[in-house]
Amino acid sequence: MKRVVVLALAGVLYAWWASGVAPFTALAYVLVAVATAAFVVSYAMLGALSAQRSDVSRYYRTRSGDTRFKSWAPWLVALTCAVTLEIVGLALGGRSATVPTVSTMLDHLLIYHWSRGVLYFLWLGVGGWSVVRLARHVRSGDPR
Amino acid sequence: MIGTVCWLLLLAGGLGIELVARLGRTNAATLVRTCDLIAVRVFGRLMLLLFWAFVGVHLFTRYTLPGH
Numbered sequence: 001m002k003r004v005v006v007l008a009l010a011g012v013l014y015a016w017w018a019s020g021v022a023p024f025t026a027l028a029y030v031l032v033a034v035a036t037a038a039f040v041v042s043y044a045m046l047g048a049l050s051a052q053r054s055d056v057s058r059y060y061r062t063r064s065g066d067t068r069f070k071s072w073a074p075w076l077v078a079l080t081c082a083v084t085l086e087i088v089g090l091a092l093g094g095r096s097a098t099v100p101t102v103s104t105m106l107d108h109l110l111i112y113h114w115s116r117g118v119l120y121f122l123w124l125g126v127g128g129w130s131v132v133r134l135a136r137h138v139r140s141g142d143p144r
Numbered sequence: 145m146i147g148t149v150c151w152l153l154l155l156a157g158g159l160g161i162e163l164v165a166r167l168g169r170t171n172a173a174t175l176v177r178t179c180d181l182i183a184v185r186v187f188g189r190l191m192l193l194l195f196w197a198f199v200g201v202h203l204f205t206r207y208t209l210p211g212h
Contacts, residue, residue: 070176078157098147
């Protein structure tokens, strides 16, 4: 638990610093690359990218429960709607005021440092949480 | 404008699905459970990882709004 709190604090600091870096600069690319590499290496070290690790597949199968097509169909519908809207937005030039792409929508949130920092932290959090969750399973051997 | 409303409706819809799934009123899966289902195979895990990395690069290394 203590380790998770330390990681979360480090994530907040990293997100705050990285979100203040100007876009299209080398440092902005490096900071995203460092975070990505850290998670990919951690994830791979836990065996998540190995086809030989059947325990990892079993873990995810157990976690997904009795999820069937009927269960995840609403997400498929939402994804289809999002992709359709994105295609229409891109067809209209990408920055259309009538149908903006999701990137243009989010860019409005990225104007401010604080909102950029929150999104950066959420992005790090999603990646970090996946690794921490799997690490707990690997360490404990608990299928859940 | 209409596109913005559609995106907001889609966001509300996603939150609605998540809420209904978490309350257990239907057998709809939460987003996490759906991602877990995708992650059962290595290919699925790789796709989720690539999507996550793409989001990071796309959002935090570039910017499209002029004048900011």
